[in-house]
Every structure is written in structure tokens, then in C-alpha cells.
């Protein structure tokens with residue numbers, strides 16, 4: 001997939017994906033579509049796919065092949081203090097192609113060093129690269145030197161902010177729901193529909209004024225991603241799935257992380 005002359009690759013952070021791909025290359029017959037009833041190796045292959053976990057909320061853009069040695073891509077994180085933003089920071093800080101260049105959050109956090117503004121919830125420590133980095137307001141001018149911006153913004157504000165970043169010719173990869181139903185915005189499930197990235201030129205052309213570089217790509221809801229990846233693998237191996245019953249229990253209380261924290265503090269589980 002090429003965009004602006006650069007090869008785009010979706011990178012998955014979980015090594016299992018690569019392990020499955022290696023097994024597939026080493027023994028393609030095990031992964032070919034079986035005649036029914038399925039053979040034992042084919043069933044095992046499907047099980048392998050199911051157990052393949054993907055870092056479901058994280059998809060990244062890399063320009064791997066054209067990078068001269070040592071050059072890295074500047075990226076920004078919007079909603080950097082939030083739960084999703086923290087995961088972006090952990091993953092990006094360890095990524096070979098990216099360097100975290102700018103952080104954005106609300107006015108409440110802007111101006112503070114990251115470590116002072118964030119309520120860090122991860123088991124790993126705050127990466128050194130962001131610890132003292134000052135947080136900006138989520139305005140495009142503070143991210144002008146970023147080639148890509150990853151958004152973990154609260155959905156209450158993500159729509160307007162991400163649109164403003166796109167209008168400022170920035171590439172936005174969003175975890176928020178706001179643009180998922182926009183017919184011109186790719187809604188990507190890793191391993192399943194990366195071909196939908198080809199609609200980006202159309203998205204740019206339809207913006208007013210038309211854009212040269214800016215675009216938005218979204219990912220699906222985390223539970224959707226988690227079950228679409230194995231379902232797509234099963235379809236590929238065995239043919240169309242007629243029906244599927246799925247129950248997700250998201251945000252059962254609706255009270256979010258603060259409620260979980262209160263329960264921990266009060267000793268209740």
C-alpha cells in the first residue's frame with residue numbers, strides 16, 4: 001500500500017502474529033483451505049489463529065523500507081494522559097521507527113510535565129522520553145513537526161479536534177469512535193481490511209478545501225477487533241460463517257476507571 005510515495009504497512013505489536021505468519025510460510029499446506037470435513041491439521045491451524053492475540057487498540061503506520069539508517073518518524077499522541085494515551089506512549093516508546101515528539105491533552109494538563117499531569121496506570125514505568133515532556137493543548141500548531149498523530153481522546157472532544165488536525169494536513173490515527181461511521185474514513189481491523197486505506201485519497205478530495213496530506217483513519221471498538229480477527233481467519237480457512245452469537249460486557253457500570261480506583265481504595269473487589 002503506497003501513499004504519497006511511501007509504503008504504508010500496518011504493524012502489529014504482538015509477536016504471535018509473526019509466529020503464525022512464519023508457520024504459514026514454513027508449511028503452507030497446513031493453512032490452505034481444507035475440503036470439508038476439516039482435517040486435524042487445518043483445525044489446529046484455525047485454533048492457532050484464534051489464540052493469536054493482536055494488540056487490538058493499536059495500529060500504527062510505518063514507512064519501513066524508505067527510512068535511511070537511524071532516521072525516525074516524529075509522532076504525537078493526543079489524549080496522552082488517558083488510559084489509551086498511556087498505552088500509545090508505552091508502545092511508541094519501544095518502537096523502532098517512531099519517536100514521540102509531542103503530547104496533547106486538555107487545558108487541565110497543558111503546560112505540565114507529563115509525569116506531573118498523568119495518573120499513570122500501567123505496570124511498566126513512565127518511559128523516560130516523555131517523563132519531563134511538557135503537555136500541549138490539542139492544537140495542530142503544536143504538532144506541526146509530527147508526521148503522524150495517534151489519538152486517544154475522549155469521544156466528547158475527539159471529533160472536532162481530529163477534524164482540525166486533518167484540516168491542518170496532519171495524518172491522524174484515532175482510537176475514538178467519532179469517525180467510525182464516516183463512509184470516507186477507513187475503519188481498520190488489523191489483518192482483515194487494510195485495503196480500505198486506499199480510500200484516503202477520496203477522503204482528502206472530499207474535504208473542503210481538498211487536502212494534500214491530511215487524513216483520518218480509525219480502528220474499531222476493541223471487542224469488535226478482538227472477534228473479527230479470528231472470525232476472518234476462520235472464514236478464510238473454512239468459508240462463510242452463517243451466524244455467530246457474541247455477548248460483550250463493556251463498561252458495565254458506566255462509571256469507568258474512577259469507579260475501579262474507588263473500589264480498590266475502599267478495599268472492595
Ligand SMILES: NC(=O)C1=CN([C@@H]2O[C@H](COP(=O)(O)OP(=O)(O)OC[C@H]3O[C@@H](n4cnc5c(N)ncnc54)[C@H](OP(=O)(O)O)[C@@H]3O)[C@@H](O)[C@H]2O)C=CC1
Nearest residue numbers: 079080081082083084105106109152153154155176221222
Ligand atoms: N478503539 C478501542 O478499542 C478503544 C477506544 N477507546 C476510546 O479511546 C478514547 C480514550 O479512552 P480512555 O483513554 O479510556 O479515556 P481517558 O478518560 O482515560 O482519557 C481521555 C483523554 O482525553 C483528554 N481530554 C479530555 N478532555 C479534553 C479536551 N477538552 N481537550 C483535549 N483533551 C481532552 C484527557 O486529558 P486530561 O487528562 O487533561 O483530562 C485524556 O488525555 C475514548 O474515545 C474511548 O472511547 C477506549 C478503549 C478502547
Ligand SMILES: N[C@@H](CC(=O)OP(=O)(O)O)C(=O)O
Nearest residue numbers: 175176177220221222250251
Ligand atoms: N467500551 C470499550 C472502550 C471504548 O471506549 O470503546 P469505543 O471506542 O467503541 O467507545 C471497552 O469496554 O473497553
